[in-house]
Amino acid sequence: MLFMITCKHDYSTCQANHPENNQHYRDTFSKLGDHGIKVHAMYSNRLEHTQFVVCEAESMEQLDAGFSPILDYGNFEVTPVMERK
Numbered sequence: 001m002l003f004m005i006t007c008k009h010d011y012s013t014c015q016a017n018h019p020e021n022n023q024h025y026r027d028t029f030s031k032l033g034d035h036g037i038k039v040h041a042m043y044s045n046r047l048e049h050t051q052f053v054v055c056e057a058e059s060m061e062q063l064d065a066g067f068s069p070i071l072d073y074g075n076f077e078v079t080p081v082m083e084r085k
Contacts, residue, residue, distance in 0.1 A: 001056065001057060001058065001059075002080070002081050002082060002083065003056070003057065003063065003079065004052065004054055004079045005053040005054075005055060005067075005076055005078050005079075006052055007052075008050050008074050008077075009049050009074030010074075013074055014049055025073060028066075028067070029042075031066070032067075036057060037055050037056070038055060039054070040054040040056060041054040054081075
């Protein structure tokens, strides 16, 4: 199943202001495969402090486990999506 995850944070929680969180954030994304999550694409809008992640997982539980280490870094909206052909 495909998901569009929209990750938002504000200036006060931005990883640019907290370098120690930046590495933790990157490490979490690099370990998503350990939870059965395949990342297809990642995009960001730095000015809006927003990141978009297109990923594939079999269940919401996998996403919950994979993103759990960074949930306190902002708001994560998870939307199931499908490819239009």
